[in-house]
Amino acid sequence: MEVITLLKPRFWSFKNVGFLKKINAGFFLFAGIGLIFLGGIFAVSYRILIYFQQVEDIGDILAYKLLSMTLLIFFSLLIFSSILTSLSKLYLSKDLALVHTMPVCSEKIFLARWIESTLDSSWMVIVYAIPVFVAYGIVYNAGFFFYTDIVLVLALLCIIASALSSLIILPVVFVLPASRIRSIFVFLGLAVLIILYITFRLLRPERLVNPETFSSLLVYLQNLGAPSSPLLPSTWAFDSLKAALSGDIKSALFHVALSLSCAAFLIFINLLVARAVYFKGFSKTQASISRLFQTQSKGFDRLFSFLSGPARAFVSKEIKTFWRDQTQWSQIFLIAALIIIYVYNFSVLPLDKAPIKTVYLQNLFSFLNMALAAFVLTAVTARFSFPSVSMEGSSFWIVRSSPISIRAFLWIKFFIYLFPFLILSEILIVVTNLLLDVFPFMMYLSVITIFFLTPGVVAMGIGLGAAYPDFASENPAQSVTSFGGLVFMIMSAIYIGVVTILEAGPVYMIFMAGLRGHSLSCFQWIWVIGSFSTAFVLSILAIVLPMRFGEKRLSFLK
Amino acid sequence: MNLSVSSGEIFGFIGPNGAGKTTTIQMMAGLLNPTEGSVIIDGIDMAAQPEKAKKKIGLIPDRPFLYEKLTGMEFLRFTADLYNIEQESFLEKTENLLNMFSIFDHAHELIESYSHGMKQRLIMSAVLLHDPPLIVVDEPMVGLDPRGAKMVRNLFCSLAEKGTTIFMSTHTLRLAEDVCSRIGIINKGILIATGTITDLKHAAHVGEANLEEVFFQLTEGES
Incomplete structure (x- = not known):
């Protein structure tokens, strides 16, 4: 009963915020994008399964192997997501101090929090998993029982993952402070994912289409039939779904029962461990934060002595805060991996085997690369400069009460992010162009285009981040997933797209004229000048308008 | 609300919870735009020249x-x-x-x-x-130990003697009574009384009572 009481504030808060009140333009936009995404997952899964069905002999093996792999990936994601969520819910949430003052025993608090954590960490994985399983149901003409089985299997998989995660967390909090564990897990989790991806990329799976590597494909096919470990909960889920697909209800229920008994056992163990250590761990987390930094930074401050006082104040504050916040490190790590993969992909492009003339293809890639590099820049901006105003958090009163205007504050932020991002994107474009061995004209064009695109994208990040700030968020880096973040991504994509389209025609004319040794006609010159001038004006507007919009919204923020 | 505070004054701003003390302070410090009216700091209009006005203010909020x-x-x-x-x-x-x-x-x-x-x-x-010629402070003693509280109290008095204006919102009526040269009582967004302790006692018709009784008398009638 007390556990239900402890869960009520969450339910009431949800009710008070009101589902119906949230229905506005932003809601429909998000819902639309979400549905398109779900539809996409279903379409891709359906298409793959239909393709597998057409492959003689090994079609079903491939489909079942895919199902087994999907379940294993979901299970891993659930464990990772549960570790992060349960750390927050069990040890770091702000309301825990209040909850622990109530006359309720600690394992009941644990149980209530664990239920919340399980729901929070698994709902999204389930939502994205369902289209994949529905595709299986349709392709294999499964009956009603299969769809019931999906719900049972996924619910139990979530409970097991969450119970395993809390069993990991409970003793570890004894050794390390909870706040640091979260950073470590984010860091390790990202590292594992990135290493896996890079390894996968470096294996160059595209070579598998090459008949020369057929012998290794045979070895691969032999492995396809090998069963997964019978001790893994994802294997029980797979066995149950596989049985349900073929109509074997008895076997499906047997594997569901296996999962159920495991889940019940893990919850029981969790309660025992929680009774012994949960409150002690929570108490330890509340102890004062260790003093990590004993820094003297006179030399660092001298670096920016040429700036005006307020500008120096914010540059220095921004850089120090950034490097001392461990949650930012994982972001840098992720972006670094993205850039390495991006550059690596250019180094392995099989241009020499292409049927189109290489010189043309190289320069075409270089042109498209401008837009791609700008999209990489958008991702970096979304992660770092868009949340930078929200990062001020509860300390924003310092900015509001200080003798600098919101306009100056935003422009200082703009320049703080512009210079590193400009250097990064120019390096990116020059290195990839060198790998492509493009004409000097394309090199100059790329460098100049990126030089004008970068300020526009950064200004959109700062301006729209200021227009839609979230000062209350515990993790402002996630503000990019908000409505404002979505507006930024869409606006930035439109801006990059329009500039690319504006440049495409003139660049093609100039490039082809150079190749054929012709000169441009008067009309072509007008077109070239008109297009580039429009792109230039657009770039200026992309800087000024979002910054003004952000300034206006932030100035009148209550 | 129409309120002016002179240079070198320690002005106490008191009122029940939700009366509008913090809102007034936020408007004075340039954190909030007033829907109407103006805030003039040392002759500078906060709406017209916010940066210049803010240079004259030191804000100490209640939550650090x-x-x-x-x-x-x-x-x-x-x-x-x-x-x-x-x-x-x-x-x-x-x-x-x-x-x-x-x-x-x-x-x-x-x-x-x-x-x-x-x-x-x-x-x-x-x-x-x-x-700053003006210090605006919202609940100055929250979180301070007795030694710190005493030091701050003495500091405000010595700053006022040197000409610094202190605008202080507080629920600690004893503190307001001890250090403020004038006190304003706000209730439901309306400044219901202003003046020295003696002026307020007259207004509340409470004779030789302390500020606490004056406060109850004046805010009770309003609530």
Whole structure:
């Protein structure tokens, strides 16, 4: 009963915020994008399964192997997501101090929090998993029982993952402070994912289409039939779904029962461990934060002595805060991996085997690369400069009460992010162009285009981040997933797209004229000048308008 | 509301919860735009010249939200840069202020490791760095230990003697009674009484009662 009481504030808060009140333009936009995404997952899964069905002999093996792999990936994601969520819910949430003052025993608090954590960490994985399983149901003409089985299997998989995660967390909090564990897990989790991806990329799976590597494909096919470990909960889920697909209800229920008994056992163990250590761990987390930094930074401050006082104040504050916040490190790590993969992909492009003339293809890639590099820049901006105003958090009163205007504050932020991002994107474009061995004209064009695109994208990040700030968020880096973040991504994509389209025609004319040794006609010159001038004006507007919009919204923020 | 506070005055601003004290302070400090009317600081209109007006103010909020990843010293450096304080003067003032507020030994530690009281002391040090002619303070004693509270009380009195204006919102009526030269009582967004303690006693018809009784008498009739 007390556990239900402890869960009520969450339910009431949800009710008070009101589902119906949230229905506005932003809601429909998000819902639309979400549905398109779900539809996409279903379409891709359906298409793959239909393709597998057409492959003689090994079609079903491939489909079942895919199902087994999907379940294993979901299970891993659930464990990772549960570790992060349960750390927050069990040890770091702000309301825990209040909850622990109530006359309720600690394992009941644990149980209530664990239920919340399980729901929070698994709902999204389930939502994205369902289209994949529905595709299986349709392709294999499964009956009603299969769809019931999906719900049972996924619910139990979530409970097991969450119970395993809390069993990991409970003793570890004894050794390390909870706040640091979260950073470590984010860091390790990202590292594992990135290493896996890079390894996968470096294996160059595209070579598998090459008949020369057929012998290794045979070895691969032999492995396809090998069963997964019978001790893994994802294997029980797979066995149950596989049985349900073929109509074997008895076997499906047997594997569901296996999962159920495991889940019940893990919850029981969790309660025992929680009774012994949960409150002690929570108490330890509340102890004062260790003093990590004993820094003297006179030399660092001298670096920016040429700036005006307020500008120096914010540059220095921004850089120090950034490097001392461990949650930012994982972001840098992720972006670094993205850039390495991006550059690596250019180094392995099989241009020499292409049927189109290489010189043309190289320069075409270089042109498209401008837009791609700008999209990489958008991702970096979304992660770092868009949340930078929200990062001020509860300390924003310092900015509001200080003798600098919101306009100056935003422009200082703009320049703080512009210079590193400009250097990064120019390096990116020059290195990839060198790998492509493009004409000097394309090199100059790329460098100049990126030089004008970068300020526009950064200004959109700062301006729209200021227009839609979230000062209350515990993790402002996630503000990019908000409505404002979505507006930024869409606006930035439109801006990059329009500039690319504006440049495409003139660049093609100039490039082809150079190749054929012709000169441009008067009309072509007008077109070239008109297009580039429009792109230039657009770039200026992309800087000024979002910054003004952000300034206006932030100035009148209550 | 129509209120003016003279130079060198310690003005106490009291009222029940939700009366509008913090809102008034936020408008004075330029954190909130008034829907109508104006805030004039030392002859400067806050709406027309906010940066110039803010240079005249030092704000001490009730909740000390600071940049947790900076050290105390770095936060003071940050403030000094915002107000364009010279390096020599900064070093001298910082040392004095940190010693005065007993946080000198913690100056190079991250603010996230500070207690509530230490953060409050740090904000006060930062506010005094640029010698503002007006200090606006919301609940000055929250989080301070008795020694700190006494020191702040004496500090306000000595600053007022030197001509600094202190606008102080508080629920500690004893403090208001002891240090304020004038007191304003606000209820439901309306300034219901202003004046010295004697003026307020007259207004409340309570004879020789203390400020607490005056407060109850005046706000009871309104609520």
